[in-house]
Amino acid sequence: MQNTLKYDVVIVGAGNAALCSALAAKDQGAEVLIIEKSPQPHQGGNCPYTGGGFRFVHNGLNDLLTLMPSVDNKYNNLNMQPYTANEFKNHMIEVTRGDTDKDLMNTIVSESRPTINWMTNKGVIWELPSSRISSSINAPSIIPNSVGLSAYESGPGLIKMLTKSAKQNGITILYETEMTDLVQNKQKEISSIVCKDSNGTYQVNTRAVVLACGGFEANSDMRKKYLGEGWENAKVRGSKFNTGDGHRLAIKLGAQPTGQWSGCHATPIDINAPATGNQGITERMPRRSYPLGITVNINSERFIDEGEGFAEQTFVKMGSRILSQDKSIAFQIFDSKSFNLLEPRYNNSKPAISGNLNDLAKKLDIPESKFIKTITKFNKAASDGNYSPKKLDGISTNNLTIPKSNWGIKIDTPPFYGYCVTGGITYTYGGPKIDTKARVLDQNNDPITGLYAAGEIVGGILFHNSLRGAGLMHGSVFGKIAGTNAAIL
Structure with a gap:
């Protein structure tokens, strides 16, 4: 094993949820390390394959325009109604048939707009979703209000902007680095993470780890085990690096599995x-x-x-x-x-x-x-x-x-x-259970000290179907929460 490193917080993954987590931890003064399994050109998990849309509470078009860097006359004919907290909750309940964790749902909804504001301050540039305005730009039109904004240049642009902010804030990112184990001390607190790169295996001492490394959709064995026969044949629309590493190691430590493990997008x-x-x-x-x-x-x-x-x-x-x-x-x-x-x-x-x-x-x-x-x-x-x-x-x-x-x-x-x-x-629904502080919970609903999770790895949020723009939003919300709480642990 190589020399041991030391960081206050280690983030596993380098997608939307992970980068938000890293930036939030840095806001609290923590020394932060991101480890990313993929090479740098493939960074970002599934985010680069998305349109970069975010579903959040807002007060209509004029409110959204305040978040955009520049506004021209092309939006004069457009009208977008406010998107309320109740609408967001009702849509979540409808699409999940009432199965979504209500505490997590309420946190996503209440923190959605503050998180968008925070991301804006971190350098994310927004635009109106092009798919919603392209046919409406030349005629008076009411456009759908649910997905308020998209990141500039879609998912790839979002990763580019968040990564730039992370580097400007002194956050270290190690690419082609895989998490192979999580280590606890005698008090059952996270004490280190074991990593592997082309030079071998090494240990990073840390007081907190945030798992933001996606689902298990690119693991054919896990697909067959949890989704059923035939799923081993599925083509993967997103990252080939999302192989359930976080699921496996969290459950090994006693994390409570929750959500629809038999379901996926x-x-x-x-x-x-x-x-x-x-x-x-x-x-x-x-x-x-x-x-x-x-x-x-x-x-x-x-x-x-x-x-x-x-x-x-x-x-x-x-x-x-x-x-x-x-x-x-x-x-x-x-x-x-x-x-x-x-x-x-x-x-x-x-x-x-x-x-x-x-x-x-x-x-x-x-x-x-x-x-x-x-x-x-x-x-x-x-x-x-x-x-x-x-x-x-x-x-x-x-x-x-x-x-x-x-x-x-x-x-x-x-x-x-x-x-x-x-x-x-595209992605899977089941994963370890978290609370509203993004702490991973054990079988008794007690936090596993020092272990947090955010993004697609989290179970209990989506069931049965997808809700456009909600995936990136809950990743950012709980990424920010996880990073903040990991840093102040």
Whole structure:
């Protein structure tokens, strides 16, 4: 073992939650070390693969503009209503079906705006989410209020700005450095962390460790163990370095596992998507226009209600169900009525195209007779007409074992199109339990002295589905809280 180092606080990870934690600890006068498993170009966990959006309490557009470095006339036609604490809480409760830890939820909501203010003071530059204003800029328009701001240059920009601030504040970052063990003294207090780099293994003496090293989505064995059969085949949309190291070592010390260990954020993606995240490609790979057609497996069978709701509400479920099918693949089927309505990301792949369904089945290499039977049965239960993708139209199929609750329109107008898709995992939901001070708790709900956690590693916050902008927000909130409390321990 190499020479021993000493720091007041050690942060594991170098993403959004980790960097916020490091900066908060430094605010308290602590000597802070960040260890990052990845090489520097891949720093940031899943953050670089996000749009950098934050969901927080605010008082409307004029309030948000005060957080932006410069404002011009292009926003004159826009109107954004306030986003209240009650709205935020209700959205959290709705998307998690009431399972979210209410104490953690209340902390996220109440600390959301103060944390945004603090990040602004740390050098984060904000802009209005481009996806929300691009179609509204030239005409009077009310834009959604839930995701108030995005970091300049999205997720990669956020990491760049926070890292710059960390370095300016004298925080040491060691890249390609892996945590291999956590050590306690006789009083069961964290006393050191064991690290490994290309030169070998060494120990860092410290009084506090903050685990901000992401989920276990890039660990195929853990995916299979906790998410179930088929999940070992999932492609990873984010960082290949998020392999559950923090989960494993926290539980080894007696941390209480909590949250939905069997759940994760997933989405349908193109079959040719890379096996792990690629910043230039990942966001072009989702395939979420499935409500405008039907989805079949390799046996030519439908297996899910494609029209249960808008894709924004159902894509996590769809991605998960695809991974439970044989070979973890499926085929999205459209006709010419819906083809021009597909989201632009479909332009990044080449579908199978045919003027008749028999030939389409051959091109997709799925059972032809079963495919025709599935389409025929669906069309008998479906309606004539055209799609209205911007509203839940209530056009449901009749008497199908697996219904299509909205957009139940016949697939009968050639040419026909087929896209091969699989499921991509973004992050996992289960993890060690923390309290509102970001302290990791043991089986008796007592804090493990000196051990903190923030970000995607934390269990008990998200269940069943995702809430846009809430992931980065809770990472920043509890990152700041963890760093502060670790430093004053």
